[in-house]
Amino acid sequence: MELHSLKYEQDERLMRCFGNLDKAKSEVEFAHKKVRYFKDSLNLNNEFSNSAGLNSVPISDKSVYRKNFPAGILSEGSSLKDPYVSRLQSSGTSGERLVSVIHSFKLAERMANCLSINPAFQYLSKVPRIKTCRYAAPNCSDVECANPRSTMQDRILADGTLVLPVYHDLLTTPDSMLRMAFDELHSYEPDLWYVDPMHLSILIKKAKSEGWAFDLDRKFSVLLTYTFATRALLRQISELCAGHAPVASVMAMSEFGFVGLGCEHGNLHLNDKDYFLEFIQMEGTHPDDNLWELVITSIGDRLCPHIRYQTNDIYHLHGACDCGNSMPRVSFLGRSKDLLRLPSGKYITPGSLDEVVGAPKWIDIYQLTEQEVGAYIFRFTGNKDCFSDAEKSQLRQKLQALLETENVRVDDVNYFPFERGGKFQLIRKS
Amino acid sequence: MKASEMGITEKLSSYCQDILEFEVDTDISLVSQGVTSMKLMQLVGKIYEEFNVIVDITDLMEDVSVRTLATLLCSETSTDHDIEQQSAIETPLNEIQRTFWDMQEYSECKKAYNEGVSHLVCGDLDLDLCKQVLIRLVERQPELRTAYYVSEAKPVQRVLEMADVQDKLNIEFADFSGESEPMQAVEQAHRALYATEFDLSQPPNFRVAMWRVGPKKWVVSWVVFHIVTDWWAVDILRKEAALIYSALIKQDGREAKLSTVTPINYNIDCYGERERDEAFWQSRFEAAPAEVDLSTSRRPPIKSYKGDVHLFELTQISYADLNHVRETLSVTMSSFVFSAFNILTSAMSDETDITTGVPFLNRYQPEVQNAVGIFVNSLPIRIGVDKNSHVNDFVLSCHKELLLAYKHGRYPARSILSFQNIKTKLSRSPLYEQLFTYYDNTIVESEYAEFGITVKEIEIPRGTCKYDIAFFVTKQGNALHTKIEYTKALFSEDDITNMVNAYQEILVRIRESQAQPVGDLISDIRAQYFLNNVDEIEHSQSPALSVAE
Ligand SMILES: [Zn+2]
Numbered sequence: 015m016e017l018h019s020l021k022y023e024q025d026e027r028l029m030r031c032f033g034n035l036d037k038a039k040s041e042v043e044f045a046h047k048k049v050r051y052f053k054d055s056l057n058l059n060n061e062f063s064n065s066a067g068l069n070s071v072p073i074s075d076k077s078v079y080r081k082n083f084p085a086g087i088l089s090e091g092s093s094l095k096d097p098y099v100s101r102l103q104s105s106g107t108s109g110e111r112l113v114s115v116i117h118s119f120k121l122a123e124r125m126a127n128c129l130s131i132n133p134a135f136q137y138l139s140k141v142p143r144i145k146t147c148r149y150a151a152p153n154c155s156d157v158e159c160a161n162p163r164s165t166m167q168d169r170i171l172a173d174g175t176l177v178l179p180v181y182h183d184l185l186t187t188p189d190s191m192l193r194m195a196f197d198e199l200h201s202y203e204p205d206l207w208y209v210d211p212m213h214l215s216i217l218i219k220k221a222k223s224e225g226w227a228f229d230l231d232r233k234f235s236v237l238l239t240y241t242f243a244t245r246a247l248l249r250q251i252s253e254l255c256a257g258h259a260p261v262a263s264v265m266a267m268s269e270f271g272f273v274g275l276g277c278e279h280g281n282l283h284l285n286d287k288d289y290f291l292e293f294i295q296m297e298g299t300h301p302d303d304n305l306w307e308l309v310i311t312s313i314g315d316r317l318c319p320h321i322r323y324q325t326n327d328i329y330h331l332h333g334a335c336d337c338g339n340s341m342p343r344v345s346f347l348g349r350s351k352d353l354l355r356l357p358s359g360k361y362i363t364p365g366s367l368d369e370v371v372g373a374p375k376w377i378d379i380y381q382l383t384e385q386e387v388g389a390y391i392f393r394f395t396g397n398k399d400c401f402s403d404a405e406k407s408q409l410r411q412k413l414q415a416l417l418e419t420e421n422v423r424v425d426d427v428n429y430f431p432f433e434r435g436g437k438f439q440l441i442r443k444s
Numbered sequence: 445m446k447a448s449e450m451g452i453t454e455k456l457s458s459y460c461q462d463i464l465e466f467e468v469d470t471d472i473s474l475v476s477q478g479v480t481s482m483k484l485m486q487l488v489g490k491i492y493e494e495f496n497v498i499v500d501i502t503d504l505m506e507d508v509s510v511r512t513l514a515t516l517l518c519s520e521t522s523t524d525h526d527i528e529q530q531s532a533i534e535t536p537l538n539e540i541q542r543t544f545w546d547m548q549e550y551s552e553c554k555k556a557y558n559e560g561v562s563h564l565v566c567g568d569l570d571l572d573l574c575k576q577v578l579i580r581l582v583e584r585q586p587e588l589r590t591a592y593y594v595s596e597a598k599p600v601q602r603v604l605e606m607a608d609v610q611d612k613l614n615i616e617f618a619d620f621s622g623e624s625e626p627m628q629a630v631e632q633a634h635r636a637l638y639a640t641e642f643d644l645s646q647p648p649n650f651r652v653a654m655w656r657v658g659p660k661k662w663v664v665s666w667v668v669f670h671i672v673t674d675w676w677a678v679d680i681l682r683k684e685a686a687l688i689y690s691a692l693i694k695q696d697g698r699e700a701k702l703s704t705v706t707p708i709n710y711n712i713d714c715y716g717e718r719e720r721d722e723a724f725w726q727s728r729f730e731a732a733p734a735e736v737d738l739s740t741s742r743r744p745p746i747k748s749y750k751g752d753v754h755l756f757e758l759t760q761i762s763y764a765d766l767n768h769v770r771e772t773l774s775v776t777m778s779s780f781v782f783s784a785f786n787i788l789t790s791a792m793s794d795e796t797d798i799t800t801g802v803p804f805l806n807r808y809q810p811e812v813q814n815a816v817g818i819f820v821n822s823l824p825i826r827i828g829v830d831k832n833s834h835v836n837d838f839v840l841s842c843h844k845e846l847l848l849a850y851k852h853g854r855y856p857a858r859s860i861l862s863f864q865n866i867k868t869k870l871s872r873s874p875l876y877e878q879l880f881t882y883y884d885n886t887i888v889e890s891e892y893a894e895f896g897i898t899v900k901e902i903e904i905p906r907g908t909c910k911y912d913i914a915f916f917v918t919k920q921g922n923a924l925h926t927k928i929e930y931t932k933a934l935f936s937e938d939d940i941t942n943m944v945n946a947y948q949e950i951l952v953r954i955r956e957s958q959a960q961p962v963g964d965l966i967s968d969i970r971a972q973y974f975l976n977n978v979d980e981i982e983h984s985q986s987p988a989l990s991v992a993e
Binding site: 097098117119120121122123125126138139140141142143144314316 | 475480
């Protein structure tokens, strides 16, 4: 629920807040009392108790949690050896890699509250023990999924999640490894496919061309995460799953677990029950740009509370959703550093780009690269049989309008470079 | 089951209700009742939130029941906590304490709220050691040396230093072993003990008496004004006394290993979600409850607290019998026997709007699990008896109402008295005049072989009664027993025997069929047992009934 009284300004930037402020304040007080880093750094003065929000509390970030791990950020009396302490590792290069610790029961609670956003996923709460298959870039998990000789047993995590084998460079994954992933996805009989949409689309495409048939009679659900689910990817996934398995995008962060889920209308809602959500107008933007940076305060985390944690993620905020869910409806646009800014000051977000590209049959995967300011290459792969020059030049015109320049190349390619760690960037700066 | 676990079980069941959205059987594995691991994790999270205790069920996922959770939780919560120096602080009484504070206005009532327990102790009891045990207990348990008084026009409490009370701690001793009927002498002394009017500002607000009734045979009685503690403490004190006594008798210089007890902060987080709870109780008492009269005798214009007590075994029915029925209806035993009690009261009073007091343990904070203190909140459970409903549905509706009330059980019953339509009278309590309680195996019989002592809890009449009727059902092995405390102005001993027989008949009839309309059962029971009473004056004889015990 949005706190209307809390639309205030932080450093002259607008701010909108969702969630239970009292609980957020107790979280801050708890951290101040029980967590060494916050004990030393927070000063809870009258301003804190009197203010309508958390404005007087400084914003924290990844570096706080990395530098003070573990003793400085764990609450007094708790330890990494306690029961239910799960460790989640962020992807990213080793220098900025972050280990987060969360009570697994908090993860369960957050997951349950997120699943409640979409009725099609409700049945999962009745599954005795949800079996998950994860299919995503290798860095996303702490098992050796990139080792082609690893066995299924090697890749089953403590919570029963099977991590499917993947190759560092998705598009050059050897056939044998794709087959292995396909087979395991069936033999493990997961209730949940927790996948990178790009990875799934590659597997779907391979299965189609080789004539491998997915078993769609078993009840399962698909949650898409890790990379931006473009309309083109969604088209391929829904061709497979429509009528068989519910598909939704999930917003998850290694620091928190589940943060939000796409509702039955395909709109992302963020969980404001387990988190206090502050959206701060992105620096240097106009309110009309509707670009908001998310800052999260955990609720009821007595192991490692996150206080006004800067996610660096940028969102659009939308009004109420037809689905009726009162959790805030947003679109995820990407990391703030990945946003492209045109000379005019306009921001190009994955969302705005994807709206222009749409989901024509001849595009399966695409990527926009900024070669230099004002010069762009749009690369795509897809079904060459559906391809038409007219459509291609139409797309080029739309991209020119979006990017405010004539200098846009549209290339049909067979390969895309992936970042280190196997991540795919929809918009790259070269 | 330990008393402390009962409260936690109650609470856990209500979490299960919230999270799992169905009623669970507390003794059966949650997983086998269809609870998913995600829900189980949410339950662990909820327990952590409420009790600040992580119950580790990783190794017993498949086997964990509400009962095992409660046991784990109790063993966790009994670890040491920091002592915060609070003893010098004067704090206001909370709503629950105020209930008992207010009783000082009427001494008969105040005396009726003396609580306690008696034991028959056989063996070589060392009286000097007993005195030392008492001192240690009072040292440990701040509530036992708390003074209650008025400060700046408000009732407050303050924990006194040990030095301020030590001289007043003693065990009252009498030797009745020479009497021809020593137990009669004990009864008399016991009544006198319960007639004590404590000066709450001068602790201790309890007395301990030891009466010798034979060679190596003692009756030990403890009486305490209710503001100090609820009956939960009996279990705590009994356990601690045994440990301290045992440590002292070994004389190896080692102290009994006991957790630290912190002075209770009665004014922190006592009432849960007050607004939500208040809304619930408002909805139940929008209209004043009907006055339920279980007796046909004229009610004295001023409520009488003179009472007596009777014990019966229900010989026509066993625990296993009822447990089977309860399982088919998927309700708890306490809900089951409570619904039968509602049928009984409806049959006795010819009333369909029945409000009954049911004690709710209300011990939430983990640090008070081992503390003497007052938390119990007797909830007015209002049942509308729909005579057309069938017994099984009626039982289920009673069960649901109980669970709902427990969910909102932190709301102090005293606050309900100030609701708009609730009127006070001198002749009766405003919400209910009958109290119902069900216990599992509470009668204690322990043997301490190492020092040759056996201890057995015994029931001795107090001469008082808080309500028209306080009806206790207890499970002892496979047998069910009842204990009835009753107001002598309203009931004769025969009336009570008749009432228990009717109750037993109701249980038998429900065991035989749960499909009959409640109304039929009520009319049958009324005709068979209670219409006679109306004619009693003419016939001037009570129905001949066989009495167990
Ligand atoms: Zn929606």
